[in-house]
Amino acid sequence: xxxxxxxxxxxxxxxxxxxxxxxxxxxxxxxxxxxxxxxxxxxxxxxxxxxxxxxxxxxxxxxxxxxxxxxxxxxxxxxxxxxxxxxxxxxxxxxxxxxxxxxxxxxxxxxxxxxxxxxxxxxxxxxxxxxxxxxxxxxxxxxxxxxxxxxxxxxxxxxxxxxxxxxxxxxxxxxxxxxxxxxxxxxxxxxxxxxxxxxxxxxxxxxxxxxxxxxxxxxxxxxxxxxxxxxxxxxxxxxxxxxxxxxxxxxxxxxxxxxxxxxxxxxxxxxxxxxxxxxxxxxxxxxxxxxxxxxxxxxxxxxxxxxxxxxxxxxxxxxxxxxxxxxxxxxxxxxxxxxxxxxxxxxxxxxxxxxxxxxxxxxxxxxxxxxxxxxxxxxxxxxxxxxxxxxxxxxxxxxxxxxxxxxxxxxxxxxxxxxxxxxxxxxxxxxxxxxxxxxxxxxxxxxxxxxxxxxxxxxxxxxxxxxxxxxxxxxxxxxxxxxxx
Amino acid sequence: xxxxxxxxxxxxxxxxxxxxxxxxxxxxxxxxxxxxxxxxxxxxxxxxxxxxxxxxxxxxxxxxxxxxxxxxxxxxxxxxxxxxxxxxxxxxxxxxxxxxxxxxxxxxxxxxxxxxxxxxxxxxxxxxxxxxxxxxxxxxxxxxxxxxxxxxxxxxxxxxxxxxxxxxxxxxxxxxxxxxxxxxxxxxxxxxxxxxxxxxxxxxxxxxxxxxxxxxxxxxxxxxxxxxxxxxxxxxxxxxxxxxxxxxxxxxxxxxxxxxxxxxxxxxxxxxxxxxxxxxxxxxxxxxxxxxxxxxxxxxxxxxxxxxxxxxxxxxxxxxxxxxxxxxxxxxxxxxxxxxxxxxxxxxxxxxxxxxxxxxxxxxxxxxxxxxxxxxxxxxxxxxxxxxxxxxxxxxxxxxxxxxxxxxxxxxxxxxxxxxxxxxxxxxxxxxxxxxxxxxxxxxxxxxxxxxx
Numbered sequence: 001x002x003x004x005x006x007x008x009x010x011x012x013x014x015x016x017x018x019x020x021x022x023x024x025x026x027x028x029x030x031x032x033x034x035x036x037x038x039x040x041x042x043x044x045x046x047x048x049x050x051x052x053x054x055x056x057x058x059x060x061x062x063x064x065x066x067x068x069x070x071x072x073x074x075x076x077x078x079x080x081x082x083x084x085x086x087x088x089x090x091x092x093x094x095x096x097x098x099x100x101x102x103x104x105x106x107x108x109x110x111x112x113x114x115x116x117x118x119x120x121x122x123x124x125x126x127x128x129x130x131x132x133x134x135x136x137x138x139x140x141x142x143x144x145x146x147x148x149x150x151x152x153x154x155x156x157x158x159x160x161x162x163x164x165x166x167x168x169x170x171x172x173x174x175x176x177x178x179x180x181x182x183x184x185x186x187x188x189x190x191x192x193x194x195x196x197x198x199x200x201x202x203x204x205x206x207x208x209x210x211x212x213x214x215x216x217x218x219x220x221x222x223x224x225x226x227x228x229x230x231x232x233x234x235x236x237x238x239x240x241x242x243x244x245x246x247x248x249x250x251x252x253x254x255x256x257x258x259x260x261x262x263x264x265x266x267x268x269x270x271x272x273x274x275x276x277x278x279x280x281x282x283x284x285x286x287x288x289x290x291x292x293x294x295x296x297x298x299x300x301x302x303x304x305x306x307x308x309x310x311x312x313x314x315x316x317x318x319x320x321x322x323x324x325x326x327x328x329x330x331x332x333x334x335x336x337x338x339x340x341x342x343x344x345x346x347x348x349x350x351x352x353x354x355x356x357x358x359x360x361x362x363x364x365x366x367x368x369x370x371x372x373x374x375x376x377x378x379x380x381x382x383x384x385x386x387x388x389x390x391x392x393x394x395x396x397x398x399x400x401x402x403x404x405x406x407x408x409x410x411x412x413x414x415x416x417x418x419x420x421x422x423x424x425x426x427x428x429x430x431x432x433x434x435x436x437x438x439x440x441x442x443x444x445x446x447x448x449x450x451x452x453x454x455x456x457x458x459x460x461x462x463x464x465x466x467x468x469x470x471x472x473x474x475x476x477x478x479x480x481x482x483x484x485x
Numbered sequence: 486x487x488x489x490x491x492x493x494x495x496x497x498x499x500x501x502x503x504x505x506x507x508x509x510x511x512x513x514x515x516x517x518x519x520x521x522x523x524x525x526x527x528x529x530x531x532x533x534x535x536x537x538x539x540x541x542x543x544x545x546x547x548x549x550x551x552x553x554x555x556x557x558x559x560x561x562x563x564x565x566x567x568x569x570x571x572x573x574x575x576x577x578x579x580x581x582x583x584x585x586x587x588x589x590x591x592x593x594x595x596x597x598x599x600x601x602x603x604x605x606x607x608x609x610x611x612x613x614x615x616x617x618x619x620x621x622x623x624x625x626x627x628x629x630x631x632x633x634x635x636x637x638x639x640x641x642x643x644x645x646x647x648x649x650x651x652x653x654x655x656x657x658x659x660x661x662x663x664x665x666x667x668x669x670x671x672x673x674x675x676x677x678x679x680x681x682x683x684x685x686x687x688x689x690x691x692x693x694x695x696x697x698x699x700x701x702x703x704x705x706x707x708x709x710x711x712x713x714x715x716x717x718x719x720x721x722x723x724x725x726x727x728x729x730x731x732x733x734x735x736x737x738x739x740x741x742x743x744x745x746x747x748x749x750x751x752x753x754x755x756x757x758x759x760x761x762x763x764x765x766x767x768x769x770x771x772x773x774x775x776x777x778x779x780x781x782x783x784x785x786x787x788x789x790x791x792x793x794x795x796x797x798x799x800x801x802x803x804x805x806x807x808x809x810x811x812x813x814x815x816x817x818x819x820x821x822x823x824x825x826x827x828x829x830x831x832x833x834x835x836x837x838x839x840x841x842x843x844x845x846x847x848x849x850x851x852x853x854x855x856x857x858x859x860x861x862x863x864x865x866x867x868x869x870x871x872x873x874x875x876x877x878x879x880x881x882x883x884x885x886x887x888x889x890x891x892x893x894x895x896x897x898x899x900x901x902x903x904x905x906x907x908x909x910x911x912x913x914x915x916x917x918x919x920x921x922x923x924x925x926x927x928x929x930x931x932x933x934x935x936x937x938x
Contacts, residue, residue, distance in 0.1 A: 001739055002860070002866075008874065012849055016881075019842055019881065019890065020839055023835055023888055026795055026798045026799055027803065034795055034798075035800055038782070039787060039788040040796040041815055042812050042815075
């Protein structure tokens with residue numbers, strides 16, 4: 001009997017060892033794998049178990065958190081959600097994160113190791129830090145002016161500080177309230193489906209995630225290429241261009257919207273936006289040089305990360321003479337995001353130096369200490385020499401003082417601009433897009449303080465008025481005024 | 486080792502009353518419980534629970550009362566047998582209280598506290614009313630009848646969550662099967678010790694090298710066992726079936742010293758598993774879940790309870806999240822009963838889980854030790870072994886089930902899991918073990934070496 005009890009004891013010991021070995025397998029060997037399983041809600045519970053850090057603009061709080069007392073405890077709130085949705089994006093318990101909520105998620109959720117008071121602190125305590133605060137470069141006044149100016153029409157506004165690349169306004173319209181997507185209730189699912197099904201695409205960030213044919217605003221790039229390559233040396237010399245102009249190798253006759261384009265000098269042609277002159281200039285400069293200048297301005301590259309990824313803009317480098325002529329007036333395959341055209345204006349305003357656009361000014365931890373800072377950074381060397389930039393500035397100023405863009409003028413400030421009307425649809429059947437790009441310099445500043453690009457998709461007006469000068473220029477003016485003051 | 490067990494002791498070993506050691510261990514158990522309660526309170530509410538001191542005082546007072554009873558009524562008992570259950574019971578209350586806090590509206594801890602007090606009452610009652618365990622041997626038939634009646638009772642009550650294991654009256658519900666297992670162990674011990682000679686040495690029929698005892702000896706035992714299994718299958722309480730079966734096989738093996746019984750037991754359990762597996766659909770589900778715990782997630786049906794349990798254990802890692810800081814409440818149903826160990830695993834980590842399992846190992850080893858020391862008292866030896874095996878099997882089957890080592894079978898982790906009948910029964914088991922170890926440690930007990938040749 002005794003021997004058998006010892007056997008029982010030995011067998012019990014064996015069972016204990018099996019239990020412990022298996023526990024070690026589950027708790028140590030597979031621990032990370034189990035934690036990462038999508039059906040394991042622990043990560044989400046921890047993530048939403050503390051209020052997210054907030055996103056700020058000029059001392060204004062763009063986000064908040066509300067304690068729901070539920071399993072996923074804190075939900076995101078957005079005091080002025082529709083206005084700032086293109087900046088913040090949403091932080092949804094069901095549908096993930098976008099825009100700054102996505103790119104800065106590590107800091108906002110407290111996961112970022114830079115937030116920890118000591119190295120390895122987070123690993124040791126196995127807990128999240130209090131969420132970091134993300135301070136953006138957005139100027140609330142400029143953002144409001146742009147959003148108000150669009151009045152719910154489809155379109156976008158981007159404003160940059162030319163000398164730094166700081167993004168002062170990032171507007172997309174129509175917008176949505178990201179707060180509708182914060183939680184995990186049935187209402188959130190309904191809102192999500194409704195937003196996805198909306199034909200006006202409110203979730204689309206048109207400022208950085210939509211490309212448009214830039215139309216005549218692209219003539220800034222064409223003029224830059226013509227001046228840089230020496231095709232034009234005197235902006236007041238006649239360009240010997242017929243009107244209408246026969247595209248090389250085709251029977252297509254290119255016409256102008258405005259009169260006085262025959263043989264117009266570059267300055268004149270820029271101010272009244274002569275298609276013929278710029279088509280001929282583009283053809284004369286040639287595809288390789290046009291493509292090189294466009295690339296220097298940022299075309300034909302993957303879009304910048306601001307830090308949300310923007311779509312790339314397109315010019316192309318395998319075009320025949322007729323195609324490059326059309327591309328040079330912003331048609332054919334040329335496409336640009338509003339951010340890209342704002343960057344073109346900013347580069348001209350900054351004397352030819354293109355700055356990387358950025359949205360995050362600084363990130364602070366729970367104590368207010370700065371843990372990361374956005375820094376101005378030039379993108380490559382000068383896009384065009386300084387004298388070319390100055391000539392371009394002059395022509396843009398002339399366009400505002402006596403050309404198509406008089407409606408962008410701000411009393412007392414130096415304003416340069418360029419209108420654009422991009423036709424689209426089969427045989428240009430649909431309403432054209434109205435473009436306007438510009439920059440403005442306050443009287444006592446040495447440099448332009450703001451560059452803006454505005455695009456309005458469905459301007460409800462007469463065709464001649466849809467031109468950038470009519471629909472888009474007043475919006476740009478309001479944004480520039482807000483940014484200057 | 487076996488030789489020392491067979492040979493008479495060379496000299497009288499000094500026998501000491503070890504109440505002092507027991508008192509120290511009891512204080513340690515109360516202290517550990519207090520720290521755990523305070524830690525979970527700080528994690529959940531930000532402060533030490535205001536009733537932490539009174540709870541510790543209460544636990545200490547009850548422990549002292551029990552220790553006093555042991556000191557007077559069973560002075561030679563094993564000093565570990567009382568402090569270990571006090572600690573396990575305390576930890577169980579902490580874990581249940583902590584899970585209460587995570588699930589609004591659930592308030593299981595106060596009831597469990599009442600049941601624990603009742604359990605200690607039963608502990609005292611057994612010590613007082615049963616001065617000599619051999620009295621039980623003479624009540625074997627009565628025990629068998631009572632056990633069968635208790636097991637059959639739930640058939641007349643509605644099933645809860647698919648299992649007919651509850652008896653309801655008034656506002657109370659009981660699981661009579663919990664009490665039945667002690668009575669069955671008593672019956673098996675009495676019957677097997679009474680018929681040991683016949684079972685071991687008489688020539689029965691021989692089937693393929695296995696000696697079978699005569700039908701007259703084996704009949705009653707098989708009958709009781711079959712009836713109990715049938716009843717349990719009717720009640721769909723597979724955990725208890727497994728426990729009774731394992732208990733029966735082990736006690737038979739210890740009584741007869743014939744490994745053939747193990748073989749018979751394993752064969753019978755395999756056959757039983759096949760039959761049950763085909764008759765009971767939810768057994769198949771459990772096995773499938775064990776083979777592929779995450780299949781439900783891949784199919785989009787969400788995480789199964791076993792998967793949630795594994796997540797909880799995995800999240801605990803080596804050191805655990807700390808009491809009150811885990812999310813084992815995600816396991817949902819039966820989180821405080823069958824899956825209570827997952828909370829321990831998540832919040833105390835592998836280190837805490839190991840300590841907890843070692844406490845059970847300690848309890849089981851002290852029970853088996855009492856059995857070994859009770860030389861010459863076949864009934865006592867078998868009863869101590871059986872009681873220790875009840876604890877060991879329960880702890881193993883449910884621990885291995887919730888950690889994915891074997892298919893999950895519903896069973897209560899002794900002292901830790903929520904369940905009044907279980908905690909009362911386990912205190913009764915501890916009382917019997919105290920009584921048995923006292924008999925084993927009594928001066929002179931070791932001189933009565935009259936083991937059969």
